[in-house]
Amino acid sequence: MKQLLQSLKDGRTTVTDVPAPRCSAGQVLIRTSVSLVSAGTERMLVEFGKGNLIQKARSQPDKVKMVLEKMRTDGVAATLDAVQSKLDQPLALGYCNVGQAIESCSDGFDIGDRVVSNGKHAEIVAVPQNLCARIPDAVSDEAASFTVLAAIGLQGIRLVQPTLGECVVVTGLGLIGLMTVQMLRAQGCRVLGVDFDPRRLELAKNLGAEVVNPGVGEDLLARAVAFSRGRGVDAVLITAATKSNEPVSQAARMCRKRGRIVLVGVVGLGLNRDEFYEKELTFQVSCSYGPGRYDPSYEEGGQDYPIGFVRWTEQRNFEAVLDLMASGALNVDQLISHRFLIEEGEMAMTLLTSGEPSLGILLKYPTAASSEPVARRVRLQSTPIAGQGVVAFFGAGNYAGRVLIPAFKAAGAKLHTVVSGGGVSAVHFGRKFGFEEAATEIDPVLQDSDIDTVVIATRHDAHASQVLASLQSGKHVFCEKPLCLTHDQLTQIETEVGARPEQQLMVGFNRRFAPHVAKMKSLLDPIGEPKSIVITINAGEIPPDHWTQDPAVGGGRIIGEACHFIDLARHLVGYPSTSLHAAAIGRHPAIAVRSDKVSLTLEFEDGSVATIHYLANGHKSFPKERVEVFTAGRVLQLDNFLKLRGWGWPGFSRMRLWQQDKGQAACARQFLRAVTEGGGSAIPLAEVIEVSRITIDAAEAVQSG
Numbered sequence: 061m062k063q064l065l066q067s068l069k070d071g072r073t074t075v076t077d078v079p080a081p082r083c084s085a086g087q088v089l090i091r092t093s094v095s096l097v098s099a100g101t102e103r104m105l106v107e108f109g110k111g112n113l114i115q116k117a118r119s120q121p122d123k124v125k126m127v128l129e130k131m132r133t134d135g136v137a138a139t140l141d142a143v144q145s146k147l148d149q150p151l152a153l154g155y156c157n158v159g160q161a162i163e164s165c166s167d168g169f170d171i172g173d174r175v176v177s178n179g180k181h182a183e184i185v186a187v188p189q190n191l192c193a194r195i196p197d198a199v200s201d202e203a204a205s206f207t208v209l210a211a212i213g214l215q216g217i218r219l220v221q222p223t224l225g226e227c228v229v230v231t232g233l234g235l236i237g238l239m240t241v242q243m244l245r246a247q248g249c250r251v252l253g254v255d256f257d258p259r260r261l262e263l264a265k266n267l268g269a270e271v272v273n274p275g276v277g278e279d280l281l282a283r284a285v286a287f288s289r290g291r292g293v294d295a296v297l298i299t300a301a302t303k304s305n306e307p308v309s310q311a312a313r314m315c316r317k318r319g320r321i322v323l324v325g326v327v328g329l330g331l332n333r334d335e336f337y338e339k340e341l342t343f344q345v346s347c348s349y350g351p352g353r354y355d356p357s358y359e360e361g362g363q364d365y366p367i368g369f370v371r372w373t374e375q376r377n378f379e380a381v382l383d384l385m386a387s388g389a390l391n392v393d394q395l396i397s398h399r400f401l402i403e404e405g406e407m408a409m410t411l412l413t414s415g416e417p418s419l420g421i422l423l424k425y426p427t428a429a430s431s432e433p434v435a436r437r438v439r440l441q442s443t444p445i446a447g448q449g450v451v452a453f454f455g456a457g458n459y460a461g462r463v464l465i466p467a468f469k470a471a472g473a474k475l476h477t478v479v480s481g482g483g484v485s486a487v488h489f490g491r492k493f494g495f496e497e498a499a500t501e502i503d504p505v506l507q508d509s510d511i512d513t514v515v516i517a518t519r520h521d522a523h524a525s526q527v528l529a530s531l532q533s534g535k536h537v538f539c540e541k542p543l544c545l546t547h548d549q550l551t552q553i554e555t556e557v558g559a560r561p562e563q564q565l566m567v568g569f570n571r572r573f574a575p576h577v578a579k580m581k582s583l584l585d586p587i588g589e590p591k592s593i594v595i596t597i598n599a600g601e602i603p604p605d606h607w608t609q610d611p612a613v614g615g616g617r618i619i620g621e622a623c624h625f626i627d628l629a630r631h632l633v634g635y636p637s638t639s640l641h642a643a644a645i646g647r648h649p650a651i652a653v654r655s656d657k658v659s660l661t662l663e664f665e666d667g668s669v670a671t672i673h674y675l676a677n678g679h680k681s682f683p684k685e686r687v688e689v690f691t692a693g694r695v696l697q698l699d700n701f702l703k704l705r706g707w708g709w710p711g712f713s714r715m716r717l718w719q720q721d722k723g724q725a726a727c728a729r730q731f732l733r734a735v736t737e738g739g740g741s742a743i744p745l746a747e748v749i750e751v752s753r754i755t756i757d758a759a760e761a762v763q764s765g
Contacts, residue, residue: 061435063182064405064423065150065484066105073153073409075402079483079500080434081186086362088175088192089163091428095181096156096205097421100234100301100325103412105151148492149461152484153409154181156208158201159425162434166362169194176207176378178349181405183425184434186482189362190352193378198386202422206239206392207385211349211377213240213299216324217247218372219344220295224248227288229314230269231307232300232325233260235420238395240297240324241269246389252287254280259417263394284314292316292339298323305330308343315341322346349374356605396420437499438483440490445474448512448736452477452505453495454526455517455540456485464517464540464568465493467728472736476511502526506533513564513735516540520620521613524549527565531556536564536735538728541623543567543752545615550756554749566731566741567748569627573723573730576704577628577687579715580696583706584632584689590667591633592690595625598678604652616759617656622674623755625685627743629662629670630751632689637754639663642761645677655762662754 063078083089157179161169166189169175174195179185195204213236222228226249230237233255244251245268253264256275265271272283284293296311298321305328311321312335320342323329336343351365352358352374358365365373372380384390397419400408408421451473453460457480469475477497480486486498505511506529514530516523516539524544530537531553544550557565571577584591599617608614608621630637645657656676663669683700694708701722704715730742741748 061183062402062405063180063484064153064402064409066153066409067148068105068151069148073406074150075405076150076484076487077438078182078487079436079438079498080184081482082436082500083163083165083186084481085165086189086360087165087186088161088169088173088177088189089165089434090157090159090175090177090179090185090187090192091162092157092159092179092183092185092425093201093427094158094205094425095154095179095423096209097154097181097408097412097423098156098209098235099412099418099421100236101155102153102409104301105153149458150484150488152180152182152482154179154423156205157181157185157187158195158205158207159185166192168192174201174204176204176382178208181402181423183402188359190358190364190373190375193375193382196382196386199382202396203385203392204382205422206235206395206420207378207381208349209235210239210243210381210384210390210392211374212236212324212346213297214243214377214381215348215350215372216240216297216299216322216346217243218350218377219322219346220297220320222247222249222295225250226294227252229254229284229287229293229296229311230264231255231296231298231311233257233264234299234301235395236324237297237299238263238267238419239390239392240299241267242390243384244297245269246384250287252284252293257417260419266394280310281313288314288316292319295320295322298325298327300325300327302327304328309335312336312339312341315339318342320344350377356607392420396422398422399424402426436483436501437477437497437504438487439497440487440495443496445476445496446510447474449732450474450476450511451513451515452479452508452511453489453515453517454479454502454505454522455519456480456489457517459540460515460517461485461489461492463724464515464728465489467725468515468732469493470725471729471732473513473728473732477505477508479505502529506530506535512536513538513732519607519613520545520615524553527553528556531560531563531565534563538564538566538568538731540568541621542615542619542755543748545611545619545756547753547756550749550752557745564731564734564741565745565748566734566743567627567752568724568727569624569631569743569748569751570723570727571624571628571701572631572743573726574701575717575721575723575726576698576701576715577631577723579704579712580632580687580689580698583696583709583712584691585634587692587694589692590664590669593629593632593668593670594688594690595629595670595672596686596688597622597625597672597674598680598682598684599656599674599676600678600680600684601676602656609653609656611759611763616763617676618658618660618674618759618762619755622658622660622672622758623751625672625674626660626662626754626758627747627751628687629672630664630747632687633664633666633668633670635665635668636750637662637664640754640757640761642758642765644762644765651677655759658758658762660758 155178177187177192231254251269253269261271490498513536641661644654660672687698689696
């Protein structure tokens with residue numbers, strides 16, 4: 061299928077062949093007929109992409125601060141690599157989509173339904189059910205494509221809470237502003253529209269608003285006084301996009317005492333206290349399409365809000381807009397300025413920054429029979445790949461694309477297929493690293509006899525089932541940590557791999573392969589005495605609602621990341637663990653998550669003890685990882701995989717690298733060597749199982765405590 065993508069590196073937009081997304085639980089798969097370009101948002105993205113690094117930095121000063129902090133802790137090279145990798149990934153544009161449902165994994169929608177959603181500019185989109193709405197028969201596809209933008213204006217209106225007969229100013233008469241004018245008029249309000257564009261002012265006038273153009277010298281404040289019959293306006297909705305503080309200041313001066321101002325667009329927020337104080341004005345920023353926005357439980361999980369407590373959600377706002385269109389109260393026909401075929405998507409994006417007048421830009425899609433099969437594989441190169449070490453990747457996220465795929469390519473892997481849920485990242489990394497195919501489903505990959513190895517780099521809750529399916533399909537498996545989330549899953553995997561001694565199973569515990577750790581191991585192995593190990597991880601805060609914090613999806617951060625350091629301690633000691641003690645930080649109202657502020661103590665068969673402090677409550681400028689080993693009157697200290705120092709070691713005092721090396725390349729190389737040459741696993745299977753079991757025990761101990 062064709063999809064419109066934008067490069068954040070140079071701002072270029074391209075129409076790319078991408079495998080169609082798969083329809084997951086709670087989603088609707090839609091074959092698109094038309095999508096609307098959101099001029100404000102998408103123009104901003106194009107302009108950001110076209111800017112140089114300095115211009116990009118100026119537009120996002122908060123991100124610059126994060127980059128500088130990362131440079132101090134991880135080094136310049138690692139930081140620049142991370143930044144370039146982020147900018148290198150394409151951005152899927154669009155969020156105003158209309159089409160027909162061709163698959164439904166949702167109870168609320170049937171195949172054949174005409175559906176509006178916040179899907180991308182793509183021939184086929186998969187959208188969660190709460191971000192979709194059924195289109196009434198009286199509303200055309202073209203008109204329905206304006207629904208999502210209209211819902212943004214409608215949510216602003218709901219916050220203003222206008223009453224019949226009130227006078228309301230709408231500042232900024234783009235698409236959202238012009239539809240807001242109509243919805244306010246439908247609610248019985250008198251409306252004054254403000255803009256600098258005569259054509260848009262004329263449209264607003266035709267839609268029933270009075271208008272004013274400050275750009276030709278008209279006195280906005282005087283006009284507002286006259287419009288409100290000398291009382292001051294009841295409310296102002298700002299739907300403009302500008303860096304200027306003037307729209308907010310003007311709104312405050314136009315309002316009556318206790319007037320309401322709602323910001324729907326993006327403007328400067330240098331507020332003058334006196335302007336608000338004397339009138340006791342209310343100022344509020346509206347959030348997108350309404351309640352539910354940015355709530356993963358609502359948007360991705362499909363958990364609706366009870367109507368008795370939240371009358372208007374995103375989805376119900378979509379439905380309200382469609383009802384207004386069906387009744388004729390909201391008419392968008394005259395807002396359409398351009399139509400392009402999806403193949404001409406690049407021309408549509410060029411129009412945004414060309415200076416040529418435009419308003420509603422529609423992208424049209426080819427008509428296809430509902431029975432036409434959905435292509436979920438795209439061939440990227442014609443040269444067939446065969447032999448040993450032919451690899452497929454499940455998952456094409458940032459870590460896979462920045463670290464794992466380059467590591468396997470450098471190790472000599474023959475890259476066959478890369479799979480991602482949406483297809484965009486699969487095509488991007490597939491082309492970048494020379495894969496034969498990109499896909500969005502794994503079953504055909506597992507059935508492909510040319511592929512003998514699978515690398516799993518998906519979300520954590522998918523690991524266990526994908527490991528089992530890959531083993532049962534006769535593949536060697538490299539699973540990026542964690543191996544699984546529960547003891548039951550671990551038992552199933554242990555049984556399955558135990559019955560397949562000829563297949564490799566390895567988890568990406570890469571730190572044991574780092575050059576510094578290899579040096580530490582060589583120094584420690586001849587020492588017969590027990591070791592005291594202290595590992596401190598300044599993990600950094602992650603929001604409580606992030607998927608990694610969800611026990612059912614990410615498993616929590618002990619399973620998701622602290623497993624690395626349990627494995628590292630096991631590797632350095634060289635003996636099995638005999639006991640575990642886990643303690644999280646105490647309960648406190650200011651601490652939402654305790655399970656990522658934990659101390660783990662492991663005892664080992666030889667008498668060694670390792671204490672792992674996994675802490676998310678530190679400062680970002682402190683090094684992220686530090687490993688210290690005390691034994692036989694000697695000390696080793698590894699600082700953030702950049703510098704290793706030793707005290708009391710004959711012939712060794714320090715080892716320094718100019719760039720972090722956490723062992724990912726060596727880890728991939730050792731695994732691939734075992735696949736192609738045979739022999740034992742680079743990490744003994746017993747240690748993989750042992751570390752995974754201890755990790756799950758630790759997570760359960762912290763949760764129960």
